[in-house]
Amino acid sequence: MNTCLNCNATFAGRADKKYCSLACKNDFNYKNRRVTRNETAYIDRILHRNREILSTLMGASKKESFDRLVIARTGFRFDFFTGIYMNKEGKMYRLVYNYAWMEFSDQKILVVRK
Numbered sequence: 001m002n003t004c005l006n007c008n009a010t011f012a013g014r015a016d017k018k019y020c021s022l023a024c025k026n027d028f029n030y031k032n033r034r035v036t037r038n039e040t041a042y043i044d045r046i047l048h049r050n051r052e053i054l055s056t057l058m059g060a061s062k063k064e065s066f067d068r069l070v071i072a073r074t075g076f077r078f079d080f081f082t083g084i085y086m087n088k089e090g091k092m093y094r095l096v097y098n099y100a101w102m103e104f105s106d107q108k109i110l111v112v113r114k
């Protein structure tokens with residue numbers, strides 16, 4: 001006998017069958033997606049906000065340098081990014097979707113739009 005992952009009912013069938021019915025399968029997957037959504041929403045919001053801040057600062061510009069303080073004042077979270085990119089000179093950029101930024105030693109931040 002199998003045990004349904006959704007309602008714990010026992011049912012007959014192939015040993016690899018996980019749900020007693022299609023309704024239980026759909027219900028289980030729906031609940032699972034909701035958990036994922038709840039647990040990722042906080043970080044998604046920060047990343048989206050970071051991108052909006054860069055977009056606002058950059059306007060139509062493709063490459064711009066800012067004081068770190070100017071960016072920090074907007075509430076930008078430097079510790080949240082979508083990826084890391086190393087250029088040919090070995091400089092590390094942090095990606096925020098279609099933007100990338102790099103920190104210089106003199107408190108300047110270079111932002112590039114992809």
Ligand SMILES: [Zn+2]
Binds near residue numbers: 007008019020021
């Ligand atoms: Zn079930």
